[in-house]
Amino acid sequence: MSTPDTVVQAPPASDTAPAFLRTDHLPFCKGCGHNIVAINTEKALHKVAGLSPLDVVVVSDIGCIGIIDQQYASHTIHGLHGRSTALGVGVSLGVHPPGKKILVYIGDGGATIGLPHILEAADRNVDMTVLVHNNMLYGMTGGQPSGLTPVGFKTASTPDGKITPGFDLCRLAHVAGAIRVQRLIGIGDFSDDLAEAFRTPGFSLVEIIEICPSYGVKYNPGRKPADIARENGFEPVVLTNPPRPIHSRPARLDRPSLLNDDLVVPHRDVSNLPRKYSIILAGSAGEGVQAAGELLAEAGIACGLSVTKKGSYPVTVGVGFSLIEVNLKNRPINYTGIETPDAIVITSLDGLRKVESQIRTMQSGVLLIDASLPKPASPGVVVISADLRTPMGTRNVSLYSLGLLLAKTSLLPLSAYLDAIRHRFGDKVDLARLQALLTT
Amino acid sequence: MTHSPRVALIDGSRLIIEALVQSGADTFIGYPITPSNLLFQYASERFPRMLGAPDEITTLQWMSGAAATGLLTVTATSFPGFALMVESINMAFMMELPMVIILAQRLGPATGTATTGAQGDLALVRGMISGGFPVPTLCISSLPDCWDLSHEALRVAVSLRTPVILLTSKEMIMTMQDFDLATLKPLSPIKIPLYKGEGPYLPYAPDERGVPPFLPLGNPHHQVRMTASTHDATGLIQAGTPEALGNSTRLHRKIVRNLPDYTWLELDEQPDARRLVVAYDVTAGAAREAVRRLREQGHRVSLLVVKTLFPTPPQIFEVIDRYERVVFPEENLTGQFVEHLFGQRIPSRIRSVHSFGAMIPPAAIMQEVIA
Numbered sequence: 001m002s003t004p005d006t007v008v009q010a011p012p013a014s015d016t017a018p019a020f021l022r023t024d025h026l027p028f029c030k031g032c033g034h035n036i037v038a039i040n041t042e043k044a045l046h047k048v049a050g051l052s053p054l055d056v057v058v059v060s061d062i063g064c065i066g067i068i069d070q071q072y073a074s075h076t077i078h079g080l081h082g083r084s085t086a087l088g089v090g091v092s093l094g095v096h097p098p099g100k101k102i103l104v105y106i107g108d109g110g111a112t113i114g115l116p117h118i119l120e121a122a123d124r125n126v127d128m129t130v131l132v133h134n135n136m137l138y139g140m141t142g143g144q145p146s147g148l149t150p151v152g153f154k155t156a157s158t159p160d161g162k163i164t165p166g167f168d169l170c171r172l173a174h175v176a177g178a179i180r181v182q183r184l185i186g187i188g189d190f191s192d193d194l195a196e197a198f199r200t201p202g203f204s205l206v207e208i209i210e211i212c213p214s215y216g217v218k219y220n221p222g223r224k225p226a227d228i229a230r231e232n233g234f235e236p237v238v239l240t241n242p243p244r245p246i247h248s249r250p251a252r253l254d255r256p257s258l259l260n261d262d263l264v265v266p267h268r269d270v271s272n273l274p275r276k277y278s279i280i281l282a283g284s285a286g287e288g289v290q291a292a293g294e295l296l297a298e299a300g301i302a303c304g305l306s307v308t309k310k311g312s313y314p315v316t317v318g319v320g321f322s323l324i325e326v327n328l329k330n331r332p333i334n335y336t337g338i339e340t341p342d343a344i345v346i347t348s349l350d351g352l353r354k355v356e357s358q359i360r361t362m363q364s365g366v367l368l369i370d371a372s373l374p375k376p377a378s379p380g381v382v383v384i385s386a387d388l389r390t391p392m393g394t395r396n397v398s399l400y401s402l403g404l405l406l407a408k409t410s411l412l413p414l415s416a417y418l419d420a421i422r423h424r425f426g427d428k429v430d431l432a433r434l435q436a437l438l439t440t
Numbered sequence: 441m442t443h444s445p446r447v448a449l450i451d452g453s454r455l456i457i458e459a460l461v462q463s464g465a466d467t468f469i470g471y472p473i474t475p476s477n478l479l480f481q482y483a484s485e486r487f488p489r490m491l492g493a494p495d496e497i498t499t500l501q502w503m504s505g506a507a508a509t510g511l512l513t514v515t516a517t518s519f520p521g522f523a524l525m526v527e528s529i530n531m532a533f534m535m536e537l538p539m540v541i542i543l544a545q546r547l548g549p550a551t552g553t554a555t556t557g558a559q560g561d562l563a564l565v566r567g568m569i570s571g572g573f574p575v576p577t578l579c580i581s582s583l584p585d586c587w588d589l590s591h592e593a594l595r596v597a598v599s600l601r602t603p604v605i606l607l608t609s610k611e612m613i614m615t616m617q618d619f620d621l622a623t624l625k626p627l628s629p630i631k632i633p634l635y636k637g638e639g640p641y642l643p644y645a646p647d648e649r650g651v652p653p654f655l656p657l658g659n660p661h662h663q664v665r666m667t668a669s670t671h672d673a674t675g676l677i678q679a680g681t682p683e684a685l686g687n688s689t690r691l692h693r694k695i696v697r698n699l700p701d702y703t704w705l706e707l708d709e710q711p712d713a714r715r716l717v718v719a720y721d722v723t724a725g726a727a728r729e730a731v732r733r734l735r736e737q738g739h740r741v742s743l744l745v746v747k748t749l750f751p752t753p754p755q756i757f758e759v760i761d762r763y764e765r766v767v768f769p770e771e772n773l774t775g776q777f778v779e780h781l782f783g784q785r786i787p788s789r790i791r792s793v794h795s796f797g798a799m800i801p802p803a804a805i806m807q808e809v810i811a
Contacts (some may be wrong), residue, residue, distance in 0.1 A: 004707070024526065048481075053663070054658075054659070054660055054661075054662075054663065055774075057657050057658055060507070062500070069665065069667070069676075070676055073663060074663065075657045075663060075664045076665045076666070076667075076675075077505070077508055077535070077662075077665075077666045077667070078536075078658060078667040078668065078669065078677070079501070079504070079668050080501075080527060080531055080668060081529055083497065083501045083528070086497070086501035086502060086505070087501045087504055088505060089501070089502050089506040090469075090501060090502040090503060090504055090505020090506040090507070090509075091505035091508060091509055091657055091658070092505070092507070093467065093489070093491075093502070093506040093509065093511060093659065094505075094506050094508075094509025094510055094511045094656065094657075094658070095509050095658035100658055111745070115500070115565050116494065116495075116498075117498060119462075120494060176803065179618070188561065189706070191473075192744040196710070220763070226548075249467075249489045249491060250467055250486035251489050251490075252488050252489070253486065253488050255461075255486050255487075256486075257453050257458060257484065257486075258457060258458040258482055258486050259450075259454070259455075259458055259621050261446075263448035263449070263450060263621070264446045264447065264448050264621065265447055265448060265449065267445070267447065294449060294616065295616075297449050298449050300618070301448075301449060301618045303448050305618070306617075306618050307449065307616075307617065307618045308615055308616065308617050309449065309615070309616040309617075310611070310614065310615040310616065312555055313525060313555075315474075315554065315555075327505075332616065333804075334725045334726070334728040334729035334732065335725050335726045335728075335801065335802050336611060336615050336617065336725055337726070337799040337801060339801050339802075339803070361581060431785055434489065
């Protein structure tokens with residue numbers, strides 16, 4: 001087994017070329033490939049023109065490789081197992097100006113845990129280099145196989161050899177859009193390869209094949225990492241994609257306020273509502289239920305009332321029931337729920353099924369129900385059965401039905417409701433026709 | 441001061457996002473989940489930077505990386521997403537990264553019912569940091585709170601260099617209400633004060649409040665180190681040294697010692713009242729209504745709305761101690777806030793009103809107050 005110092009010498013630090021990382025006391029086991037990667041990284045960073053230590057942000061993962069941050073004179077951030085690529089993506093959002101270098105140090109275990117983060121970063125073309133130290137097992141936890149461990153490779157928990165083939169990370173990252181991907185055997189001087197990755201604008205990944213001297217060599221004596229990789233189809237390779245825009249999110253400081261004047265409802269009408277009045281409209285998706293509820297509430301505001309409006313519908317918003325609850329009150333509403341409904345409007349069978357239990361709680365008030373539906377027996381409640389679905393068409397069932405409720409109950413002036421519709425929909429709703437229908 | 445009303449029909453989500461942006465939050469990252477969808481939608485329209493993430497682990501990692509470079513990040517989620525975030529929130533807490541995490545509670549366990557509100561995540565929020573460290577948790581109980589506490593959440597996050605939880609629930613941020621926009625006070629942008637001293641910069645050397653001055657990763661002046669592992673003032677891993685352990689316990693100290701700076705309680709005491717209602721979040725509305733009706737009926741009753749839930753302000757106990765009967769309405773199965781305050785041996789004068797999967801109406805609170 002080669003030792004790092006016999007393989008490649010790091011350039012000495014000088015005043016003109018300060019060290020990015022100290023390589024004289026690396027914290028890794030003797031014979032560990034991580035030493036060789038560190039020395040090559042130092043050499044490669046010096047080959048990238050114009051780069052100084054504070055231009056580099058090292059994001060390190062959990063595992064033996066994670067402690068590399070101690071050696072760096074650059075900025076360092078050390079996070080959670082498998083998440084360093086995602087953490088690096090976050091760093092890329094704020095590191096200015098462009099031209100700084102984000103290096104992610106991760107092992108094959110971390111790359112297995114965080115595979116989607118790597119693919120996401122490649123897909124977005126985040127400007128970073130991910131250095132995957134593939135020693136074919138999770139080393140820090142005693143040697144277990146990772147997703148990158150090849151078939152037959154023995155670990156502490158797979159003494160007979162791993163059964164599954166492992167995946168080709170380089171090909172996955174390439175397919176996901178990485179600009180430059182390289183797999184190399186972590187022996188000798190590969191600083192030119194690393195420098196090429198560092199210089200690549202956008203996402204690059206280098207997978208360095210190593211063998212863990214503590215657990216890999218122990219369970220696989222005599223096997224060379226280069227041979228193991230080659231035998232399993234994980235040969236040295238360089239894969240590239242054409243240059244494309246780098247992921248960036250410049251701040252847009254000119255976006256308009258969410259509290260614009262269009263939201264303001266002028267106080268135009270008056271209401272004589274003596275108390276809190278609670279209304280439920282129960283219909284089906286596609287019938288404008290939610291919008292009608294908002295317009296009723298806005299009509300309440302126009303009359304100087306306090307209002308609440310909430311909606312409910314199934315997760316499949318385009319089908320099934322759609323329901324709104326509106327409270328109107330002549331003083332501030334503290335409790336936004338409905339205690340007992342004063343009016344329930346039902347336009348469809350979906351809606352009827354949803355409010356059956358609430359109908360039973362009513363002892364007074366109004367129930368307005370489409371003529372096609374069975375009339376619920378509700379003692380004390382005024383039940384009005386009317387054709388709600390045809391007068392203004394299916395899309396306007398809700399608008400018409402709430403208008404009819406107002407016409408029948410004089411809860412609010414109809415004009416306030418029609419004004420709210422006009423303000424929201426303009427010419428899209430035939431208001432003259434609606435008004436004629438509701439006032440005859 | 442009088443003003444011309446500008447009344448609009450709005451939901452709390454709109455106020456929260458507008459308040460956060462006006463307060464200087466610049467980056468929203470998230471994955472939409474009911475009932476926080478509106479927050480995501482408004483953030484898409486309003487935030488200077490908006491990133492839809494593929495999941496909630498990624499969300500918190502992207503936020504943390506961005507926060508480490510000095511961006512003011514916000515996300516919003518509900519329990520299923522929050523659960524995925526917990527390890528990363530621990531990381532951000534340990535790295536001392538300011539950020540705001542809006543947790544909109546919904547009915548659990550697990551995916552539960554997405555469209556039903558709840559107050560079921562208190563125990564989780566209080567216990568989520570390994571070691572029992574509290575994370576500043578502010579809780580919204582009205583539309584004005586959506587404005588004020590959003591600003592406050594960001595201010596505390598920056599001031600203490602910590603993630604802050606802005607706790608809310610479905611009803612508070614999705615139900616639309618009339619609201620006078622003219623009552624909103626302008627918000628000034630919050631900026632992270634940067635370390636201006638000579639090098640070497642020690643990223644975890646605290647000031648007199650226990651908070652280390654901040655420098656972003658990538659700055660051209662001094663090296664910055666951050667880590668989620670136990671570390672000393674340099675930001676390097678140190679297993680078990682007194683300095684490193686002291687740094688970890690400082691994290692607790694800075695949150696708790698500075699609590700007076702972010703204690704928010706709404707106390708409406710009636711002279712000679714012997715009964716008190718204590719509420720937070722969605723049940724605060726029902727509690728306000730219950731107290732109003734009881735007073736109208738001639739009962740004497742006081743109201744305490746708790747807006748700083750964690751760490752728990754000691755003033756809560758001072759108020760409670762003045763009353764013979766204290767009623768806590770909570771939309772969860774066991775009364776999680778009562779359990780937090782009194783453990784498993786709850787004094788008989790402390791009365792819980794529970795509800796699971798439904799809003800608590802004012803009548804239920806009134807009944808328990810006068811019982």
